[in-house]
Amino acid sequence: DTGVSQDPRHKITKRGQNVTFRCDPISEHNRLYWYRQTLGQGPEFLTYFQNEAQLEKSRLLSDRFSAERPKGSFSTLEIQRTEQGDSAMYLCASSLDLQGASRTFGSGTRLTVV
Amino acid sequence: AQSVTQLGSHVSVSEGALVLLRCNYSSSVPPYLFWYVQYPNQGLQLLLKYTTGATLVKGINGFEAEFKKSETSFHLTKPSAHMSDAAEYFCAVRGMDSSYKLIFGSGTRLLVRP
Numbered sequence: 001d002t003g004v005s006q007d008p009r010h011k012i013t014k015r016g017q018n019v020t021f022r023c024d025p026i027s028e029h030n031r032l033y034w035y036r037q038t039l040g041q042g043p044e045f046l047t048y049f050q051n052e053a054q055l056e057k058s059r060l061l062s063d064r065f066s067a068e069r070p071k072g073s074f075s076t077l078e079i080q081r082t083e084q085g086d087s088a089m090y091l092c093a094s095s096l097d098l099q100g101a102s103r104t105f106g107s108g109t110r111l112t113v114v
Numbered sequence: 115a116q117s118v119t120q121l122g123s124h125v126s127v128s129e130g131a132l133v134l135l136r137c138n139y140s141s142s143v144p145p146y147l148f149w150y151v152q153y154p155n156q157g158l159q160l161l162l163k164y165t166t167g168a169t170l171v172k173g174i175n176g177f178e179a180e181f182k183k184s185e186t187s188f189h190l191t192k193p194s195a196h197m198s199d200a201a202e203y204f205c206a207v208r209g210m211d212s213s214y215k216l217i218f219g220s221g222t223r224l225l226v227r228p
Contacts, residue, residue: 042218100165
């Protein structure tokens, strides 16, 4: 197992375009989290899945954002009609469904909206 | 609501000197606390965590942290800084609800002078 993989590593897009990111978690991890990190800040929670069910969405996740985890394995995060304020690092993490379980983070996708 | 405060957005030490990164938390329940390290354009790597039991927690790369309930603190230390320790460090507390999401501080950038 090579850990949590995220694709692409970098994405530059024009304002108004749609983008989609992919996260492949550690195979035995049933929880998957998405975070957003802007420059000089800590990661902020966006949403999480337990298996294929999306159980919570942050108020940071506007209607332009949608996330899926169709078979309880990989997940996608789509941003429609991107805005400059969406520029950030998008981090994915996975873990077991245990209170003290450590989260393993991917290397992130850095989005730049021009 | 739970929160994390990291005092000092930048800390500079000489190589070989003591590293002390400060973290204070707010939680109405016994907290689970984490320290992560982030190198440029990388995801987050777990250094150590406190769940229950021994309040002095040892982590990777010679780091350790002590949970002090009376001070609501979880400061990160390392006896002797190495150049490779230069990175961004994040303290996090686990959320109270069943999502187990992490709530991060704003981070401390550690600079190591030769």
